[in-house]
Amino acid sequence: MSGAGAWHECTLAELARGVRDGAYTSVALTEYLLARVDALDPVLNSFVTVDAERALAAARAADARRGTAAAGPLNGVPIAHKDIFCTDGLRTTCGSRMLADFVPPYDAAAVERLAAAGCVTLGKTNMDEFAMGSSNETSWFGPVKNPWDTSRVPGGSSGGSAAAVAARLVPAATGTDTGGSIRQPAALTGTTGLKPTYGRVSRWGMIAFASSLDQAGTLTRTAEDAALMLAAMAGLDPRDSTSVDAPVPDYVAALAYADVRGLRLGVPGAFFDQHLDAGIGRLAREAIAVLESGGAKIVEVELPNLHLAIPVYYVVAPAEASSNLSRFDGVRFGHRAAGAKDLLDLYERSRSEGFGDEVKRRIMTGTYVLSAGYFDAYYLKAQQVRALIARDFERAFEQADLIVGPTAPTPAFALGAKTDDPVTMYLNDIYTVGAPLAGLPAISVPCGLHEDLPAGLQLIGPHFSEDRLLAAAHWFQQRTDWHRQAPALAAEAG
Amino acid sequence: MAWETVIGLEIHAQLATRSKIFSGSSTAYGAAPNTQASLIDLGYPGVLPVLNREAVRMAVMFGLATGCTIAQVSVFARKNYFYPDLPKGYQISQYELPIVHGGSVQIDLPDGSRKTVRITRAHLEEDAGKSLHDAVDGMSGIDLNRAGTPLLEIVSEPDLRSPEEAAAYMRRIHQLVRYLGISDGNMQEGSFRCDANVSVRPRGETKLGTRAELKNLNSFRFIERAIRHEVDRQIELIEDGGRVVQETRLYDADADATRPMRSKEEANDYRYFPDPDLLPVHVDAALIDDARAALPELPDARRARFMESWGLSDYDAGVLTSARELADYFERVAGADGVAPKAAANWVMGELTAALNRDGLAIAASRVDAAALAGLLRRIEDGTISGKIAKDVFEGMWAGEGDADAIIEARGLRQISDTGALEAEIDAVLEANPSQVADYRSGKTKLIGFFVGQVMKRTGGKANPGEVNRILKSRLDRQG
Incomplete structure (x- = not known):
């Protein structure tokens, strides 16, 4: 591997430039990163499927495109996709036994668009089963380890993507965020996690968990890389009725003018509550002080209903999930139990075997809250409170340009620490569930290490303010180097 | 209870x-x-x-x-x-x-x-x-x-x-x-x-x-x-x-x-x-x-209009507007030049419907389209053929032998309305049936049907029945 520099330390932007300028080939880069995956992933378990053959074929094609009009802005750069995005001809498991052998016949919109931008797909990253989890421990393919401390979780559900980016196996990976599934693992792994506005990126081909909340986004090391990824992914898709026909700003260009002077930052008291770990809280306040030192103004905002976000989320999301997961019945695709006696037996056994405990828990919760006699008290009430939470944010954005606070209440916790206590696990999403309930974009950026574990600062913006979010995050990253800190493990593969 | x-x-x-x-x-x-x-x-x-x-x-x-x-x-x-x-x-x-x-x-x-x-x-x-x-x-x-x-x-x-x-x-x-x-x-x-x-x-x-x-x-x-x-x-x-x-x-x-x-x-x-x-x-x-602009005339309105503009009975209007394709078909026939609307109604509800039912066809698949049926009815109206002959012509059309005019021509079905020709046929009939002529003249005027039948027989049904009646009457009455 002559000439191979410390490519894993390069950002997506740098690698795209390197391939474009001919400093190295996509094939060499792809081989280099595949070797890192081989060396480090047996410990991390961040990938479910690595497809070296397809990746190298795509890399060769990218090298052939170099210098032509067909070369997209990310030509030849390897990335990974969360295993929730359908990939044509490449197994897509959603972290579930139910789909352990499922090979989709089509590409998700996000996969299609990133391929069109020139990206090489290295493989599919591990995740909580059907994106249900905050620790990546519910995957049928085993838990993902946090590269900062392999006895700890990387967060979830996009834990595989976060760990792979944190360990410098890939410069960027896609993720999905329903209640915090991009931002919380980003915070726990010291990576940059962007959840765009609901409707900004097409959901076509993204296996649904909770349709009114699910949004595709990115895990990268920098805000600049998130801008590059989003630029490729965003935009109207007629195949997704909830995709929005709003202009896509030049996210990358917007970074050049990044400034926080005069930016009104709302700091809600609700984000600094009794659940917040003191060390994480201190790092978040220090990060806010950095923004303030750049001229940002701190304003008081209130989100009076945010304390209801977790209960609302755990009614709405399971309700939608219980219906979305009905298609996994063992009839047309996915796991089918052997030797079923009759139709009902086929359903029951296929689903009993195919789904894990957390998925079953949510299907049961969701079925319950939609049932006759309970619908009004749970689902309807939750939707009403959801509207109140959205209105709280709307009002807050009359005072503030962005809302800021910690991403997750604690640093990465130990594997197994919360698996027996779902409610404690759910509370790890306490600061992240608000944004998806209101459909808002949000980003988590690394803001320090507490006892050698990363902490994340969350910025939430009004609908379609990704350019503002990215600019503020980029400005912060120009003045701090937390995002450049790598776990010791990342240096091991050499 | x-x-x-x-x-x-x-x-x-x-x-x-x-x-x-x-x-x-x-x-x-x-x-x-x-x-x-x-x-x-x-x-x-x-x-x-x-x-x-x-x-x-x-x-x-x-x-x-x-x-x-x-x-x-x-x-x-x-x-x-x-x-x-x-x-x-x-x-x-x-x-x-x-x-x-x-x-x-x-x-x-x-x-x-x-x-x-x-x-x-x-x-x-x-x-x-x-x-x-x-x-x-x-x-x-x-x-x-x-x-x-x-x-x-x-x-x-x-x-x-x-x-x-x-x-x-x-x-x-x-x-x-x-x-x-x-x-x-x-x-x-x-x-x-x-x-x-x-x-x-x-x-x-x-x-x-x-x-x-x-x-x-x-x-x-x-x-x-x-x-x-x-x-x-x-x-x-x-x-x-x-x-x-x-x-x-x-x-x-x-x-x-x-x-x-x-x-x-x-x-x-x-x-x-x-x-x-x-x-x-x-x-x-x-x-x-x-959507409103795309609304067709609805059945009730059409039924009322059929009664008013085509002079149909409530029953006929109801039958003919029961399906849009049928009503469309009827209107294309009835609206054609030289076609009597009532004849159009009778033919569509009678011969056409019978033929469709017999062959189990929908009106859209009719073997005789509206223009062709209008062509046939026009020939009844203008005296080229009689209503009776028209039924045979219709069967020919249904069988795919061509349009009404072609069948009338090919089979020589044109109605004889020429007075000279009809007089010759009538004279021959009267000559051949002297006793019936005598009976008629002695008051058995119902025998007019017999003479008409004989003329039709000689002309293969092509004689114009109205003309035959008129000439027969004048012949029989004059020499009385």
Whole structure:
């Protein structure tokens, strides 16, 4: 591997430039990163499927495109996709036994668009089963380890993507965020996690968990890389009725003018509550002080209903999930139990075997809250409170340009620490569930290490303010180097 | 005790869109199993529905034609249940907010009076696939070609009081959706089917009795028979001291009986909730204007106009406007130059309908098109052929021998109206039948028919009967 520099330390932007300028080939880069995956992933378990053959074929094609009009802005750069995005001809498991052998016949919109931008797909990253989890421990393919401390979780559900980016196996990976599934693992792994506005990126081909909340986004090391990824992914898709026909700003260009002077930052008291770990809280306040030192103004905002976000989320999301997961019945695709006696037996056994405990828990919760006699008290009430939470944010954005606070209440916790206590696990999403309930974009950026574990600062913006979010995050990253800190493990593969 | 029957119908009309309601797959009937099922129809992981706007426009047309309120905002919901022919484990339908509601239609009763039947609502939904229990040996097969086909479910109030009224209402809706061009109404292919909610109560009672839902009534004949059976069953049950239980019953046409399909204990809790994959449907003024502009003349208006402008009886106008294609056909014939509207009505209802029925053809597949029939009637009107000869010419046309003029020419059927020629034939007849001539002249004037018949015989039916009559009379009377 002559000439191979410390490519894993390069950002997506740098690698795209390197391939474009001919400093190295996509094939060499792809081989280099595949070797890192081989060396480090047996410990991390961040990938479910690595497809070296397809990746190298795509890399060769990218090298052939170099210098032509067909070369997209990310030509030849390897990335990974969360295993929730359908990939044509490449197994897509959603972290579930139910789909352990499922090979989709089509590409998700996000996969299609990133391929069109020139990206090489290295493989599919591990995740909580059907994106249900905050620790990546519910995957049928085993838990993902946090590269900062392999006895700890990387967060979830996009834990595989976060760990792979944190360990410098890939410069960027896609993720999905329903209640915090991009931002919380980003915070726990010291990576940059962007959840765009609901409707900004097409959901076509993204296996649904909770349709009114699910949004595709990115895990990268920098805000600049998130801008590059989003630029490729965003935009109207007629195949997704909830995709929005709003202009896509030049996210990358917007970074050049990044400034926080005069930016009104709302700091809600609700984000600094009794659940917040003191060390994480201190790092978040220090990060806010950095923004303030750049001229940002701190304003008081209130989100009076945010304390209801977790209960609302755990009614709405399971309700939608219980219906979305009905298609996994063992009839047309996915796991089918052997030797079923009759139709009902086929359903029951296929689903009993195919789904894990957390998925079953949510299907049961969701079925319950939609049932006759309970619908009004749970689902309807939750939707009403959801509207109140959205209105709280709307009002807050009359005072503030962005809302800021910690991403997750604690640093990465130990594997197994919360698996027996779902409610404690759910509370790890306490600061992240608000944004998806209101459909808002949000980003988590690394803001320090507490006892050698990363902490994340969350910025939430009004609908379609990704350019503002990215600019503020980029400005912060120009003045701090937390995002450049790598776990010791990342240096091991050499 | 005197019993009153109370019936409400739920009619499923398949909308005549080219593609499915949430995918681009074709809705054409009869393709090989699963060849018209896309990933969306199969409910693959990650796929999403996109609403077919044409289905919305058609539903709005129905709403306008029945005086319904068109909802500015309607919502698709998920109806959750497991069934092998339901790929997603839920059906996308409309529940709390249907696209149209609160209209009515009029039906004709056997005694000649009319009755208003209220329409509660009509909503859009997707059809399920089909389970095939005999296609695969030892297993059940599933054909998802039909999955995702757009349906308009039309729900009536319980305003119907007899099996006949129910059938009349079903016919009325069938007529209407076909007029509107929003459904082909093909019952053999399942494009138009009906469930009936049936209950009985003592006459005079205002509270509704417990109802049974009869499923799968896919012909006008079956609906009457099925309801009649169900009414008898319920009355008998109650009179024997039993109680009607609320249940779904299936009509078995072969056994000519209804039997329970599933009881309430097994009833599904469908867990309806708004489908988060679809936005609320907004119907704006432009779409309503568009649908209104596309509305054809509706059956009642057309019937009245047929009476007024074509001088038809109420009955004839009713028959000729019963289906839009028939009315269109009639108007093309009646409106042609040199055709008498009444003759057109008689021919369309008589010879044409008989021929169509004989060959089992729909009017659209008629072997004699409207222009050709007009060509034939024109030749009756202008005296080229008689009405009797015309029937033979029509049969020739039906058999594909050409148009009326060609057949008349080829077979030499042109009517003889030339006075000289007719006089010669008549003189020959009179000469050959002196005794009948004498009888006639002595007062047996009914013999005129005999002489006409003889002339017709000699001319092979081609003599102009009016002319023959006139000349015969003048000959016989003059020499008297």
